Amino acid sequence: MxxxxxxxxxxxxxxxxxxxxxxxxxxxxRRLMETETAYDQTLWEKMAEQGYTGIIFPxxxxxxxxxxxxLALLMEESGRALLPGPFFSTVALAGAVIDAVASPEHKKKYxxxxxxxxxxxxxxxxxxxxxxNPSEIQIAAANGALxxxxxxxxxxxxANFIVVIAxxxxxxxxxxxxxxxxxPMLGMDLTRKLYRIEFQNTPAEKIGDISALAKGFxxxxxxxxxxxxxxxxxxxxxxxxxxxxxxxxxxxxxxxQAVQHQCADMYLETESSRSAAYYAAxxxxxxxxxxxxxxxxxxxxxxxxxxxxxxxxxxxxxGMGFTWENDVHxxxxxxxxxxxxxxxxxxxxxxxxxLVIDADERLxxxx
Amino acid sequence: xxxxxxxxxxxxxxxxxxxxxxxVPKDWGEWRExxxxxxxxxxxxxxxxxxxxxxxxxxxxxxxxxxxxTLMEQSLFWEEMARVEAPPMANSLGLGLIGPTIIAYGTxxxxxxxxxxxxxxxxxxxxGFSEPNAxxxxxSLQTEARLDGDHYIxxxxxxxxxxxxxxxxxxxxxxxxxxxxxxxxxxxxxxxxKSPGVEVRPLKQMTGESEFNELFFRDVRVPVANxxxxxxxxxxxxxxTLMYERGSYGARLHLLFKRNINRLIELSHKFQKNGHxxxxxxxxRQKLAQCYAEIExxxxxxxxxxxxxxxxxxxxxxxxxxxxxxxxxxxxxxQIAQEIFGPYGQLLAGDKQAVDNxxxxxxxxxxxxxxxxxxxxxxxxxxxxxxxxxxPRSY
Numbered sequence: 001m002x003x004x005x006x007x008x009x010x011x012x013x014x015x016x017x018x019x020x021x022x023x024x025x026x027x028x029x030r031r032l033m034e035t036e037t038a039y040d041q042t043l044w045e046k047m048a049e050q051g052y053t054g055i056i057f058p059x060x061x062x063x064x065x066x067x068x069x070x071l072a073l074l075m076e077e078s079g080r081a082l083l084p085g086p087f088f089s090t091v092a093l094a095g096a097v098i099d100a101v102a103s104p105e106h107k108k109k110y111x112x113x114x115x116x117x118x119x120x121x122x123x124x125x126x127x128x129x130x131x132x133n134p135s136e137i138q139i140a141a142a143n144g145a146l147x148x149x150x151x152x153x154x155x156x157x158x159a160n161f162i163v164v165i166a167x168x169x170x171x172x173x174x175x176x177x178x179x180x181x182x183x184p185m186l187g188m189d190l191t192r193k194l195y196r197i198e199f200q201n202t203p204a205e206k207i208g209d210i211s212a213l214a215k216g217f218x219x220x221x222x223x224x225x226x227x228x229x230x231x232x233x234x235x236x237x238x239x240x241x242x243x244x245x246x247x248x249x250x251x252x253x254x255x256x257q258a259v260q261h262q263c264a265d266m267y268l269e270t271e272s273s274r275s276a277a278y279y280a281a282x283x284x285x286x287x288x289x290x291x292x293x294x295x296x297x298x299x300x301x302x303x304x305x306x307x308x309x310x311x312x313x314x315x316x317x318x319g320m321g322f323t324w325e326n327d328v329h330x331x332x333x334x335x336x337x338x339x340x341x342x343x344x345x346x347x348x349x350x351x352x353x354x355l356v357i358d359a360d361e362r363l364x365x366x367x
Numbered sequence: 368x369x370x371x372x373x374x375x376x377x378x379x380x381x382x383x384x385x386x387x388x389x390x391v392p393k394d395w396g397e398w399r400e401x402x403x404x405x406x407x408x409x410x411x412x413x414x415x416x417x418x419x420x421x422x423x424x425x426x427x428x429x430x431x432x433x434x435x436x437t438l439m440e441q442s443l444f445w446e447e448m449a450r451v452e453a454p455p456m457a458n459s460l461g462l463g464l465i466g467p468t469i470i471a472y473g474t475x476x477x478x479x480x481x482x483x484x485x486x487x488x489x490x491x492x493x494x495g496f497s498e499p500n501a502x503x504x505x506x507s508l509q510t511e512a513r514l515d516g517d518h519y520i521x522x523x524x525x526x527x528x529x530x531x532x533x534x535x536x537x538x539x540x541x542x543x544x545x546x547x548x549x550x551x552x553x554x555x556x557x558x559x560x561k562s563p564g565v566e567v568r569p570l571k572q573m574t575g576e577s578e579f580n581e582l583f584f585r586d587v588r589v590p591v592a593n594x595x596x597x598x599x600x601x602x603x604x605x606x607x608t609l610m611y612e613r614g615s616y617g618a619r620l621h622l623l624f625k626r627n628i629n630r631l632i633e634l635s636h637k638f639q640k641n642g643h644x645x646x647x648x649x650x651x652r653q654k655l656a657q658c659y660a661e662i663e664x665x666x667x668x669x670x671x672x673x674x675x676x677x678x679x680x681x682x683x684x685x686x687x688x689x690x691x692x693x694x695x696x697x698x699x700x701x702q703i704a705q706e707i708f709g710p711y712g713q714l715l716a717g718d719k720q721a722v723d724n725x726x727x728x729x730x731x732x733x734x735x736x737x738x739x740x741x742x743x744x745x746x747x748x749x750x751x752x753x754x755x756x757x758x759p760r761s762y
Contacts (some may be wrong), residue, residue, distance in 0.1 A: 275668045
């Protein structure tokens with residue numbers, strides 16, 4: 001049993017950190033977040049060259065064929081860099097869903113261009129009721145076309161095609177499909193833009209059944225948790241550095257226990273989130289029986305932890321933490337957006353409760 | 368990253384499983400609730416059996432009667448012990464903390480003299496560290512040892528000593544030089560508890576029982592040969608004992624916690640909350656799910672820490688997050704138990720309507736000690752702040 005990174009995993013993580021530090025430093029993050037889409041074509045091509053856009057996909061579609069743990073490490077580093085743009089939406093979300101639900105023909109059509117870096121994508125799931133429960137989806141396709149509204153769709157404006165989850169299946173809609181209108185929603189996270197999509201008799205191609213969605217969503221959820229872990233680590237690092245340097249009453253504020261204990265709790269929350277995220281990634285890779293519970297545990301814990309780490313980080317920074325100039329609030333904004341995506345902690349606690357409390361009752365009744 | 372057992376680990380576990388199936392006592396349930404004074408001979412016999420089977424101290428080096436087990440194997444050992452609901456071992460401090468410290472710092476004579484009897488539970492060990500005026504600030508302790516020929520003369524008082532009432536020997540931290548900075552004048556003595564001048568009194572704790580003792584030393588003579596490690600290097604010896612305390616204990620707790628939460632989930636179907644079973648109350652469900660999740664995370668944290676120690680070879684200060692994590696979690700589990708039971712939660716053992724014969728009312732009180740014993744949560748956070756994050760010392 002070995003719950004540490006292998007040499008090649010560590011190397012992948014180190015290289016990713018170097019890559020993002022070089023290609024997407026904070027100045028670049030701040031430049032991109034002021035643009036309409038937060039997307040940069042050159043950066044995207046460089047990521048494709050690294051193999052990042054095909055990291056977990058089979059080699060027959062041009063992917064690298066690595067596992068969920070490797071995806072987890074890459075997401076952790078992209079989260080640490082606060083990478084703007086559609087990497088998560090395209091690879092960890094749309095790609096993972098297509099990989100989980102689609103036929104080989106559809107994978108060739110949709111997954112291969114993602115691997116090659118030629119296409120970007122996203123998934124449209126939430127509707128006005130904002131429920132992450134697939135059974136509450138209203139939109140249904142009729143005669144090969146969709147009518148209705150999807151909300152909170154990340155990175156839709158730069159997607160070449162959009163994966164739409166409907167009552168009666170999983171569909172793709174092409175970039176310039178007729179009757180589709182994409183308008184921005186003004187989300188708190190400036191680095192990951194959200195959109196409202198209206199469909200009016202929009203042609204859609206069915207690529208799979210909704211019953212196969214869970215596996216893809218578990219991968220996306222775990223990837224998002226890993227991204228949160230990277231953000232927490234960066235927030236912790238910035239905060240500790242500041243606490244060592246900032247002086248009040250003639251001493252570094254990091255000498256005061258009230259400040260130290262905030263930092264210690266940030267460390268505890270970050271490390272515990274990381275343990276849960278890595279375990280979930282490993283469980284998904286191995287198809288372990290507790291994989292779904294593990295994903296919910298990780299999302300539940302990290303959703304709250306990321307907010308808490310941000311709260312503490314801003315507090316320790318004092319007045320500096322409340323300025324636009326300081327980077328902590330950028331991570332804090334991402335954390336809020338990710339907190340609700342794929343279900344917040346309340347949603348996942350209820351999911352855990354169904355899996356462990358209700359199962360216990362069925363067991364007790366001998367069912 | 369591979370959380371599947373290796374071939375060696377599987378072999379270790381299977382061998383242990385087979386041994387436990389044949390040897391674990393079946394009647395522990397009848398003894399479990401009895402006072403320790405009554406069950407102690409039973410626990411001693413159980414440890415003796417483990418010793419004879421070669422399972423008493425799997426973490427110890429082979430040459431000292433252990434199995435040189437890896438951290439993962441140690442973790443498997445405690446899991447298997449918990450799985451079959453094996454009784455604890457009588458000499459738990461000797462095996463877990465003091466034996467390893469003697470192996471690390473002892474002279475050949477000390478190892479030969481003490482180690483076998485620790486393993487066989489022939490001699491029970493206790494630990495004299497805390498004092499009335501030296502808790503978190505352990506290095507300020509005042510119990511003094513004055514050199515008199517080939518003996519030290521010990522005077523002072525210790526508190527919170529587990530097993531003091533039955534201890535044959537004690538690992539005692541004393542001040543041997545009062546004229547140097549506090550960390551530099553300490554030494555560790557191995558004291559025969561039957562020496563004249565040693566007095567043991569029970570310390571009644573807030574639960575009403577006496578797990579711990581107070582020890583009084585009046586002109587107790589200890590041979591110089593019983594100094595463990597170097598004279599005035601006692602701080603390092605003591606810290607090494609504390610590292611064992613913080614490092615390994617968490618591993619044993621996971622399955623205990625898991626059993627608690629599973630029992631609590633079972634009971635949540637039976638107790639009513641706002642007109643329906645607590646298991647259907649949305650707030651209760653949320654709180655139970657939170658505890659269930661954190662108990663899983665506690666294990667994953669532990670496994671990651673083990674892997675790190677295995678890779679680097681040294682237990683790090685990260686052990687402090689385990690201590691904070693499990694102690695505060697255990698308190699939350701007890702709190703939600705009380706919320707589920709309502710007025711029944713307060714009933715003590717002996718009341719015919721007490722839940723599970725009072726283990727939960729006891730647990731509610733007892734877990735307050737969890738964030739204090741073996742280093743308070745505040746001290747653990749100081750350790751993380753300074754030793755892990757590199758913040759300047761606050762004291």
